[in-house]
Amino acid sequence: xxxxxxxxxxxxxxxxxALDHTGFDACITRDFETIRRADHVILPGxxxxxxxxxxxxxxxxxxxxxEEVIGGGIPFLGICIGVQVIFASSEEEEAECLGILxxxxxxxxxxxxxxxxxxxxxxxxxxxxxxxxxxxxxxxDGASFYFVNSYYPVPASEELVYAKTTYGVEFxxxxxxxxxxxxxxxxxxxxxPGLRMLENFCRWDGSLC
Amino acid sequence: MLTKRIIPCxxxxxxxxxxxxxxxxxxxxxxPVAMAKHYYEQGADEIVFYDITASHERRDIxxxxxxxxxxEIFIPFSVGGGLRTLSDMRRVLLAGAEKVSIDSGAVxxxxxxxxxxxxxxxxxxxxxxxxxxxxxxxxxxSGYEIFIDGARTATGLDAIEWAQRGEELGAGELVVNxxxxxxxxxxxxVDLTRRMAEAVGIPVIASGGAGEPSHxxxxxxxxxxxxxxxxxxxxxxxxxxxxxxDYLHRRGLPIRMV
Numbered sequence: 001x002x003x004x005x006x007x008x009x010x011x012x013x014x015x016x017x018a019l020d021h022t023g024f025d026a027c028i029t030r031d032f033e034t035i036r037r038a039d040h041v042i043l044p045g046x047x048x049x050x051x052x053x054x055x056x057x058x059x060x061x062x063x064x065x066x067e068e069v070i071g072g073g074i075p076f077l078g079i080c081i082g083v084q085v086i087f088a089s090s091e092e093e094e095a096e097c098l099g100i101l102x103x104x105x106x107x108x109x110x111x112x113x114x115x116x117x118x119x120x121x122x123x124x125x126x127x128x129x130x131x132x133x134x135x136x137x138x139x140x141d142g143a144s145f146y147f148v149n150s151y152y153p154v155p156a157s158e159e160l161v162y163a164k165t166t167y168g169v170e171f172x173x174x175x176x177x178x179x180x181x182x183x184x185x186x187x188x189x190x191x192x193p194g195l196r197m198l199e200n201f202c203r204w205d206g207s208l209c
Numbered sequence: 210m211l212t213k214r215i216i217p218c219x220x221x222x223x224x225x226x227x228x229x230x231x232x233x234x235x236x237x238x239x240x241p242v243a244m245a246k247h248y249y250e251q252g253a254d255e256i257v258f259y260d261i262t263a264s265h266e267r268r269d270i271x272x273x274x275x276x277x278x279x280x281e282i283f284i285p286f287s288v289g290g291g292l293r294t295l296s297d298m299r300r301v302l303l304a305g306a307e308k309v310s311i312d313s314g315a316v317x318x319x320x321x322x323x324x325x326x327x328x329x330x331x332x333x334x335x336x337x338x339x340x341x342x343x344x345x346x347x348x349x350x351s352g353y354e355i356f357i358d359g360a361r362t363a364t365g366l367d368a369i370e371w372a373q374r375g376e377e378l379g380a381g382e383l384v385v386n387x388x389x390x391x392x393x394x395x396x397x398x399v400d401l402t403r404r405m406a407e408a409v410g411i412p413v414i415a416s417g418g419a420g421e422p423s424h425x426x427x428x429x430x431x432x433x434x435x436x437x438x439x440x441x442x443x444x445x446x447x448x449x450x451x452x453x454x455d456y457l458h459r460r461g462l463p464i465r466m467v
Contacts, residue, residue, distance in 0.1 A: 013279075013303070013305065014279065014305060014307075017279055017280055017305065018283055020280070021280070021283070046330055046332065046333075047330060048330075110410065116410065118410055118411060118412055118435070119410070120331075120332055120381070121211065122332060122381065122382060122412050122435075123211045123212060123214055123254070123412070123435065123436070124211065124212045124214065124254055124465045125210065125211050125212070126210065144212060144465040146284065146285060147211075148332045166210060167210075167211060188283060189283060189284055189285050189307065190283070190284070191249070191283055191284050191467065192467070194283060195283055
């Protein structure tokens, strides 16, 4: 069973539909026992970092994610806002986040190299792999994925960066450590390569060798 | 680098695609779910549905269509047509659409844009506008006026000013439909699109007038559009999405190839 964390964020059902389509058994849940027993856990969503953190804390999910999901070795996938809240803090309303990975989240500049940069970034952009990861299996390096984001993750160490994307600035579009992996783009809305990465995650045992 | 998006548009009335279609192969012509799936597999970057069902009670059919589409395609899609209230928008988003498109309803009640952006995030709110060339006047300094209700009713609003107001109110993207270019197949209104792209800081989606791949090239390269809507040029089988994308890619534009 794959647990999609229910925290009143948007977009939960589209991840569920994508998993249904690929044939995996999943549910949207906030029940601690279900999450503890899950084979995989996904934190998806669109929205703001502060509101997301508020909902996670109100349900005690922040502690559960940190201590029993990540700490317990369950493969964990963050998507979009789910990548942003795993860092220590976000520039977005100066939100304090989960602090699972060292680093922060910054807003795209509205002007870059003299050119106006539209914020949020909306559309398909290329994801270039920096190093192998089990969820990349069968996905072409440089394939395009669907992004909707005003903020981007800035990990404290290059060792956490698995893929990069350029939108004015070059930023980390896939980050990970151990049994945790997170994508800034929407796997569930990125066509065939997105579904493939989602399937790879669902087959992943959380180890990196 | 962000790619230029190609967005097929399907007009749906009472659960069926209305414009004539001449698909080759085994696509169930007129079925919005089958057509959306076909375009998804062909490499569409996004899909737009306009519900042109007249009567209110039949809108439930559109919700069923949205829910079925959401189970079959895994790219973003938006739904527009007759959405007036927050609860109209919420139903469509909960059924699986990524975005809602508002048009005449936003002109009548601009606060709809603000409310929608606050409730669902601005990336969900697409402001669609029907624009016609008119003589420049003090009220319409750009020479482009907003029309509503299927291009029948003039509003006295300047199109550029309305676009900027829409952005301020919280629209995440703009669809700019040229009434003059629509259905004529002689190309998008490149001047209008470029002026919109210069006037706002959100993505601009050109609509109306596409008849051949070079029209998309022009509106992307000279009109600075972020995306372009295509309808009859693909619905009638004159061109396929891969053909259009190949053409644009060969001419050097950033295009998502699948």
